[in-house]
Amino acid sequence: MKTLHRKIFVQEELERRILHGLACEWEAALWVLSSAHRARMKKPLFSLKSMKSKWGYWSEEKHEICLNRKLVLNYPWDSVREVLLHEVAHQFSETVFDARNEPPHGPKFKEACHLLRANPKASGRYRPLLELIFHDSADTKDKILLRIKKLMALAESRNHHEAESAMAKAHEFIAKYNVDLLSHETKRDFVSVFVGTPALRHPREAYHLARLLEDFYFVQGLWVSAYVIEKNKMGRVLEISGTIQNIKIADYIFDFVRNFIQTEWDKYNAGKGLNRYRKTDFAVGIIEGFRSKLTSQIKTNKKIREDFSLIRIEDRMLTKYVAYRYPHTKSFTRNASSQDDRILNAGMGVGRKLVISKGITSKKRSKLFLPER
Secondary structure: OHHHHHHHHHHHHHHHHHHHHHHHHHHHHHHHOOHHHHHOOOOOEEEEEOOOOOOEEEEOOOOEEEEEHHHHHHOOHHHHHHHHHHHHHHHHHHHOOOOOOOOOOOHHHHHHHHHHOOOOOOOOOOOOHHHHHHOOOOOOOHHHHHHHHHHHHHOOOOOHHHHHHHHHHHHHHHHHHHHHHHHOOOOOOOEEEEEEEEEOOOOHHHHHHHHHHHHHOOOEEEEEEEEEOOOOEEEEEEEEEEOHHHHHHHHHHHHHHHHHHHHHHHHHOOOOOOOHHHHHHHHHHHHHHHHHHHHHHHHHOHHHHHHHHHHOOOOHHHHHHHHHHOOOOOOOOOOOOOOOHHHHHHHHHHHOOOOOOOOOOOOOOOOOOOOOO
16 A cells, blocks of 8 residues: 555656646746747646647646646657647747637747747647657668668677778768768758756766767757756756757767766776766766777778768758757856876777677667656
8 A cells, every 4th residue: 555655656746846847848948039929928837637639738718738648757858848849839829929710730820839949740649759750760761770770780790800890881871971961952851859868967978978979970969958857947958959860870879878988987996986076087088089089080091081071061951950949059168177187098098999889779768757765
């Protein structure tokens, strides 16, 4: 009986925090609007319900935004936030644009979506962001990922030369794919997705890893505000933007490098009892060691060097997409308060030996949960 009561309590507490998170995200979403438009938006009530045919709805009568309980309990926060923004656009179109006599997804609603950077499709039978990006597909574009999978599978070889060669070939193929898109100015769709989890603070290595993704994997990254459910307040998370194919690759690299860092740190720190700051030194070393390895491959491989020299030309379409999505951004830096160069150099040595392997797989991203107390 106590176990049952405990589960009910945890469920209720989780949903209470989710509702608070929706309210926080609602407030954050309005800052992209003009001050005049923000002034006309009043915070609604928020609720969760079990629904079969929709992910959420806006009720003007109740002045309420309701989201599907299945969505908020079974999908990551960026998938939840995408549906929330869609419903905020419904609220905006009726409250500010007086769209009550239009069809639900009429012109004024679409204009509201444009202003709020909301997805007009994120309702009804729409596949949540998680499934849209990370599902397996027979689409011809995913043949690119299949080819990279095969090359990275070869990178599992115990023969170090074969493994290194396979990884270099995979990066060469990724570069060629993106050069072809840019050189032909191919029209393409972009998406944005969280990598990692929202937090109040992120360790220094997270910023090094974000720059690695931008410099070698053809995505653009921004640290954006997002609700941290464990802390019950807004924090930040890395959001990457790019084509679905590049998002899948960069997301996999992000997870692979983080897991590699943890495994190698456990080995290095065995019996030493070093603190979290020294783990950051080691992790930054691994990332920068891997960066130097990729840079060396580009310099020594004529084909990769040519492709990367072309790809350095700004992807105007992606830049325009990110600038529209986040019109107000600012730069900041994170410097090490203290650093152990010996541990940093040890990490760099490990990073130079890192070989990305196993390929791009279907993503099973974490649901929302409360940590055990």
